Amino acid sequence: MNEMTHRPSIDSPQLRTLLLTDLCDSTALVESIGDVATATLFRDHDRLVLDLQQRWRGRLIDxxxxxxxxxxxxxxGLGFALDYVRTLEVMSASLGMELKARAGLHVGEVLTWRNTDEAVLAGAKPLEVEGLAKPTAARLMSMARPGQILLSSVAEPLAHRAARELGERGQQLLWKSHGRWRFKGMPESQQVYEVGEPGIAPLRTPQNTTKAWRDIPLWRRPASLVAEAALVALFGIGVWFMTRPAPAIAFNQRDWVVVADLRNLTGQSVLDDSLEQAFRISLEQSRYVNVFSDLKARDTLTRMRREPGTVLDRAVASEIALRDGARAVILPTVAEVGGRVRVSAEIIDPHTQATVYAVSFDGTGAASALDSIDSVTGELRGNLGESIKSIERDSASLPEVTTTNLDALRAFALAQKAASKFQYSEALQLYRRATELDPQFALAWLGQVRIYYGQEKASAAVEPLRRARALKAHLPPREALYLDAWVSEFADPSTTTGKWMQLAHLYPDYLPGRGNAAIWLYTENRFEEALAHALAAAVPQNPLAGNEFDTVGRAYLGMQQYAQAQSAFEKSYSATGGSVRRLLATAAAQGDFAAAHKYVEKLEPDNPFAYLERASLAVDQGQWKQAQALARTGLSLTEAERGLESRYLLLPVAVTTWLAGDKGNALRYARSAAEQALAALAKQKASDLDADAEEDAALSLGAAIVAQRLGDRDIAATVLQELPKYGLLMKTPQLAELLVVVRAQKARLDGNTDEAVKLLLPLLTGRERFQTRAALMDAYLDAGQSDLAMEQAQWLRQHRGLAYVELECGHCLQALNVADSNRAARKESELRGRVKPAGG
Structure with missing residues (x-):
């Protein structure tokens, strides 16, 4: 009876988190610093452990x-491990020696019991913990490298899901999968993950040990490789190819499945997490499918505006599968049937939510559930291939944007596809349909903004932009930043490039952010920076990749890298049918007018903007009358709408009319462009969203520059008086620069060439506008400084790609830039005879 009284009472199995850590090279540490110093160190270490225990609600077992x-x-457990590893780093720095720990974290069932008071007094631990979870954590810890925290496939999704509780620190954690590993004494391989903080986590493959080793396929093991080499030597390359074992299906060739949450109908909730993870781990061994990660499912739930803890039932899991391109849903269930525990699984077609295959196994008692799961998943793994074939193939994922309505998302996806092919009318209708289905669909409203903006109809974009802005509170952070950047283009253009770059840097994998950062950097002549973002966005998985290649080509053309520009524009043309104007410009910039005219034949005759390049090409060839006729044709195609594009196209008409010898009418067109642009600016001044403000300001400055070249000072005087009233707007870099060019030209016309040069020289930053260099050449010419004027002339001649591709007011200065590039070539030739060679 006395023995029964003191026998420990073993509790029923409980699901707990176990963390094992090991202080690396502790024996060597004692030998290097001595016993006394070691005792002091471990006293500080014990205080640290006690503090972390209390902070993270942990219990020290051993x-x-x-x-x-x-x-x-x-x-x-993860919070403890992160703080422990980080604090050891700090202690290392203060002590001048390296202190590192390795850690293994696992979640599983454990048995616990309390030792008797007599046993504790004799040296036993107060609490004993046993169970398979303990050696699993030990295996993880033993294979970890110094400073490395490894997690099991059971612990990783649970910890990852809750990482937001760590605040900003949790968002910066680095997560890495190290593949499958085999643990001694365990029949199945295990997925191993690493987590850590930047600068601390090794993020290296763990080390093989006698109790844990990488699960390498048979055909990749050393002995097999030697045998294969022998076969090659004996039978030759051809025989080896016929006899080698069939390779595993490549990761990106396998179908994806979404595993719904386990339906536990037994009433024993303690089984939920363990059975669900066991089912997932076992299913992941299928060679037919990839299992959709828990983290990815939570991200999709957020875009569906569902709570992170939403149960993935048949309907919700099916919608996730449709949104993300998964082929099927697998729905596991545990229930009590006739006194037995039944584990079953259904394969579901996400399009119809119908079950296309089902399997089940029965067992006695809750303990049988794990065996039944192995049987069910084994049966599934054997039949998944045939079952999935019966499901309609629709593996293309839908865009990752926030909306509660699946049909609205489908309309949005089709709109994106149409927009990528410059089918603006169809795209606009589809974006409108998406907002009809879901009026809260902010990115579909922004899709309409993008279409109107791309068509130079920004005034029509104001209302959908207001609708989108009103929905900002409902958006996740990434989409909210995307919205902010678009709003800034209408409200404060001087900040827009910075906002796109912020979005691209915070979310480098978000392709719309990278693409727009590239476009806005390009408008500021920051071509190398634009190129980096555009190349990152021009990837196959981006439905707008063809558009991104157009931006890649523009950046290359702005840097006079013609072969690369040609290649990029051809890729864009192949994907979208667009970029013909840019291909024409690339050929013309190199003086290949025959090739340029072949592209003219591919231009749409009813596209008014196509006449910009056509007129510039004629200017480049000295065909002034033809250039004038082409520019007027482009203008006539816009007269019915009387919008921004009709104001843009006044300026090429002014330039070509001047070149054709009619200065009077040229000045009339320039004056009309300036007056209309300033009137439009004044009209929009009261609005918080000025649709065309930046473009109208650029147009008025361009008109002032053309008028000054014609000898008129009044138009420039009016522009210089009016534009400073728009202080916020004029902080935009290209507008601020053109304003200085107008002021410098005024000083030159007033006979103050020194002041003109003084104004222009600070603008030579490597991203200066073409007209800045043209104005500087003229200032040096008027000052009689032939050598410096020749330097500017040479620069203008060498930057013909920039002359064609530089963007302000819809390329409204393109014809003037091209004319100046040829004028500069003539000036360079004239000046070469006047300038004495160095040392002559």
Whole structure:
């Protein structure tokens, strides 16, 4: 009876988080610093452990050189491990020696019992913990490298899901999969993950040990490789190809499936997490499918405006599968049937939510559930290939944007596809349909903004932009930043490039952010920076990749890298049918007018903007009358709408009319462009969203420059008086620069060439506008400084790609830039005889 009284009482199995840590090279540490210093160090170490225990609600079970701790939740164990590893780094710096620990974190069922008071007094631990979870955590810890925290496939999704509880620190954590590993004494391989903080986590493949080793396929093991080499030597390359084992299906060739949440109908909720993870782990071994990650499912739920903890039932899991391109849904269930525990699974077609295959196994008692799961998943793995074939193939994922309505998302996806092919009318109708289905669909409203903006009809974009802005509170952070950037283009253009770059840097994998950062950097002549973002966005998975290649080509053309520009524009043309104007410009910039005229034949005759390049090409060839006729044709195609494009196209008409010898009418067109642009600016001044403000300001400055070249000072005087009233707008870099060019031209016309040069020289930053260099050449010519004027002339001649591709007011200065590039070539030739060679 006395023995029964003191026998420990073993609790029923409980799901707990176990963390094992080991202080690396502790024996060598003692030898290097001595016993006294070591005692002091470990006293500080013990204080650290106690503090972290209390902070993270952990229970210390055992300790020697390492620690065994138990936690209620995985996130607590992870928080302890992160703080422990980080603090050891700090202690290392202060002591001048390296202190590192390795850690293994696992979640599983454990048995616990309390030792008797007599046993504790005799040296036993107060609490004993046993179970398969303990050696699993130990295996993870033993294979970790110094400073490395490894997690099991059970612990990782639970910890990852709760990482937001760590605040900003949790968002910066680095997560890495190290593939499948085999643990001694365990029949199945295990997926191993690493987590850590930037600058601390090794993020290296763990080390093989006698109890844990990488699960390498048979055909990749050393002995097999030697045998294969022998076969090659004996039978030759051809025989080897016929006899080699069939390779595993490539990761990106396998179908994806979404695993719905386990339906536990037994009433024993303690089984939920363990059975669900066991089902997922076992299913992941299928060679037919890839299992959709828990983290990815949570991201999709956010875009569906569902709570992160939403149960993935048949309907919700099916919608996730449709949104993300998964082929099927697998719905596992555990229930009590006739006194037995039944584990079943259904394969579901996400399009119809119909079950196309089902399998089940029965067992006795809750303990049988794990065996039944193995049987069910084994049966599934054997039949998934045939079952999935019966499901309609629709593996293209839908755009990752926030909306509650799946049909609205489908309309949005079709709109994106149409927009990528410059089918603006169709795209606009589809974006409108998406907002009819879901009026809260902010990115569909922004899609309409993009279409109107791309068509130079920004005034029509104001209302959908207002609708989108009103929905900002409902958007996740990434989409909110995307919205902010678009709003800034209408409200404060001087900040827009910075906002796109912020979005691109914070979310480098978000392709719309990278693409727009590239476009706005390009408008500021920051071509190298634009190129980096455009190339990052021009990837196959981007439905707008063809558009991004157009931006890549523009950046290359702006840098006079013609072969690369040609290649990029051809890729864009192949994907979208667009970029013909740019191909024409690339050929013309190189003086290949025959090739340029072949592209003219591919231009749409009813596209008014196509006449910009056509007129510039005629200017480039000295065909002034033809250039004038082409520019007027482009203008006539816009007269019915009387919008921004009709104001833009006044300026090429002014330039070509001047070149054709009619200065009077040229000045009339320039004056009309300036007056209309300033009137439009004044009209929009009261609005918080000025649709065309930046473009009208650029147009008025361009008109002033053309008028000054014609000898008129009044138009420039009016522009210089009016534009400073728009202080916020004039902070935009290209507008601020053109304003200085107008002021410098005024000083030159007033006979103050020194002042003109003084104004222009600070603008030579490597991203200066073409007209800045043209104005500087003229200032040096008027000052009689032939050598400096020749330098500017040479620069203008060498930057013909920039002359064609530089963007302000819809390329409204393109014809003037091209004319100046040829004028500069003539000036350079004239000046060469006047300038004495260096040392002559």
């Amino acid at each position: 300790r020697s050189d390492g620690l065994l701790l138990m936690f209620e939740r995985p996130i607590d």
